[in-house]
Amino acid sequence: MGAKKNREQGLLLLLAKRHDYVTSEELAEHLGTSQKTIYRLIKKINETHGEGLIQSEKGRGYKLNYEKYISQTNFQPSQRSQYSPQERRNRVMEELLLSSPNAKNVYDLFEEYYVGESVIFGDEQIIAEYLQRYELKLERKQRTLAVLGKEASIRRAISDLIQMHNIVEIDDLKNNPELNFNNYDVLFILDQIKLIEKQLGMTIPYPYNINIFSHLYILISRLRKVQQLPSEERELLSKSEQERLQQDTTLYQVSKAAIQNVEQYLQRELPESEIYYLYQYLTSSRMQGSLSKVTKFSPKVAEITNVYLDGMSQRLNIPIKGDSIFLDLANHIKPMINRLNNGIHVKNSLLDQIKMTYEVIFTDVTHVSDEVSQRFDLPKISEDENGFISLYFARIIETNQLPIRTVIMCTTGVGTSELLRVKVEKKFPELEIVDVIASRDAKRFMERYPGIDLILTTVSVSEAIQVPSLLVSAMFTKDDQNRLQKKIEAIYDER
Template sequence: MTFSTKELSIIYFLNYENYVTSSEISKQFYFTPKTVYRIIKKINDVGKELFDKEIIFSEPGKGYKLNSYFLDKDLKNLSSTNSNSDDYNVILKILFNHPKKTAVNSLFKNSYYSDSTIQRRIKHIEAYLAQFEIYLEQSRLYLCIEGKEEQIRKAIQFTLILTNNSSQTNLVKNNIDLYDKRFIESQIELIEDTFGIEIPYPYDVNLFTHIYMLLIRYREGKVSFLQNQEPLTGEEKLQLKNNPEIYKVSKVIKQNIDSYLSVYLDELEEYFIFQNIYSFSYFEQNFQNIDVEVAREFSTQLVKEYFNLDTFVDRKYLDLIEDLYFHILPMINRLRVGIYIENNMLEEIQLEYFETFNKLKDIIPKIQNRFEIKNQIFDSEIGFITLYFEKYLTTNKKNILLICSTGVGTSELLRIKLQNAFPEFNIVSTMGFRQLKNSNFEILKKVDYIFSTIRINDNSIVKPVINISPILSERDIQLIRYTVEEEKKIG
């Protein structure tokens, strides 16, 4: 791997002599302290993998500085022999070459890997392809694969997206022919002109990679396997009938590819192109009734489980469900046909919204299993869903002051329990009542509620006070929820 811009920024900001505090880094790059910690951990993980040493030293109370061991190392271009990106390029060569055999030495001819390292990489590639029900066979000199054309295409599209982390331009750097690029862009423009829209990211990348895959498969491989493909089901034919404009433009694109390659594409390609256009939610489609029901219930359960709710008193929860529904409905269709979308904000989302992302990553597969939705919901989709929750949390967070008479350890435990039970709350500070009085109640200007483990009898405090126990019982949680919901009704 190579370091991201964010990681390199921190590396260049630090030095080998003097410590730099976390707050200085945060101020320089507008990162939260948690984000600084996570970025430095990722940098050090690479150092440990390659050199068994941390790249950045940390010292409590002092901050961070670079490890002098790396003075003579080119940190910008550090790369790992375990880098997935190299494997993805090899995987694409094998997939595009199917059903022909691929010479092993042609895949690794520019590397200096030992035979044992090459075999380890081939094992990794074998495991990667197996998730698509594609089986890698190896002889002494050659590699070949066995699998259905449909699965090979899913693997190609997904792998292209993994190697294309920012935009279409990465594909251009991957030696895509200029004429191919112009042809693909003209087909995307055809869709945009037909529907009077500008196709947004990431759906433009999906369409680009699908058409690119068709060009390479028909030009370099032998796509005779579609003859064995099951014909369209009644449901799929109805989908085409109910969306005539999308179907019409899909047929035109297929005919344009026929002419461009001087090859007749199988008629089923019209349906696969249709699915890629149909899979994004930028204009009105007629979705299957079952998808509509599942998407609505999936969105509802997701909000209930994230916020630990039984019913929705706050109208804003319903607004969140509605926003999620319009993402999850086309997502269900994408999962069914094996269409994956990339998310070039994913790394930043995982760093900035760590708690929200990981909580959703834990909840979503459980809900998916209940509805028996096949194909994994990948991190790219969870990243987009995270943004919907963060939008809600940011606009609806209540600022809380926690008054606690117990020790630091107990008050910190109570704060963590509150944050877990109410992720929509922002706990501004934890302090004793005497500390609050000594501050002349200035902090109260920043808070919406006071949660206190002691009785407060002070008429000068006008903010709502909710008395809770230091252990935060289930009764306390119900009391907080009831009080806040009642306030909303009044407000």
């Protein structure tokens, strides 16, 4: 994604988080750009996605039409001639990777993009540099290009490239023109996933079902492009790999049945290693069902889970304890360790939104993950994985949020103040009203009520009192209620 697309996405996510009007000055400050750039971005977004997606009001700024925003999918051009340079290179790379180690004619690769020799040469340099991160080599001979390297590296690179990482509902893969997939293959693979779920008596949720789909689709696509997989794929399984399969006969049999179906579908014989690869994906997936939740874990899984719980408890300054919390997180950590050890990557389509909405939690999780990787000699834990872990702690905070200790302050502390108290308690149960006081007692209430989070007042509060306050009318109007709701959200965000 280019810098311009990143700015557009960042602007939309920021407006989605605020749920209210935001001035151009605030937007420019948050995004680290100028107000003129903000004006251009908003104009471009509305031109691309339809007028009214970002609404404006003089004196108040800009606001996102949230319903319109969430109803829209990512827009991608349907014609190759409209692809951006990055999208063009990704498509060319995908074709080369699927065909590896076979060479492809340069003219055939770039024919439909209508670009000249200088652009092609530049694309080659960028593609070669990108492939190096997977320890793959782009080889040019005369007028052909080929990608050379290990099969595992090739499949990993393809998985990171194929355009379906914004899919959350797996059925959305059907008849989706933006994905450029073979629809017969899509339907076949979806049937295999349903069969696997039926045999296991469990459901494979997002993102693991997408990951398994990706693995099988890449396998089928590779076999269509090459006559025979590299010799390394046809080697017999090692003794330790065979022992792992024998220890988990259920997943082995399910994996074997799915690969046999692929063989029948393609009329091709596959090496036993493909059964093992699919088995790895299944052991690296979290599943849902009556038998899916594990209650006993290896010492390593238990220790890593406790490192996360203790580390996040310290960083968020809240107690995070309980068997149910431990079990829930440990059931995620167990397959995550398998993914790390097997080199299996999951893509998190919600990552940008998670980082924006739960910025503090995500940052803290990232620090704990770095500690886990070093302490337990694991590969670096990716942002995608950290995003999923962040959701566990966001849920813990949301469901175990401490009440906001509130004092109501009025001129006399009686009469209308008691009416205000009744209205507030009825509308906002998350507020714990510890007392109703008169304004003349304001100087003494801090000694009587330490740890107050909010003063709800009908009179001005002295600047000497260092507690968040909100001035409302004694009648507690609709506008007062809306302002109080935003204040509550701000207090929770700071926590």
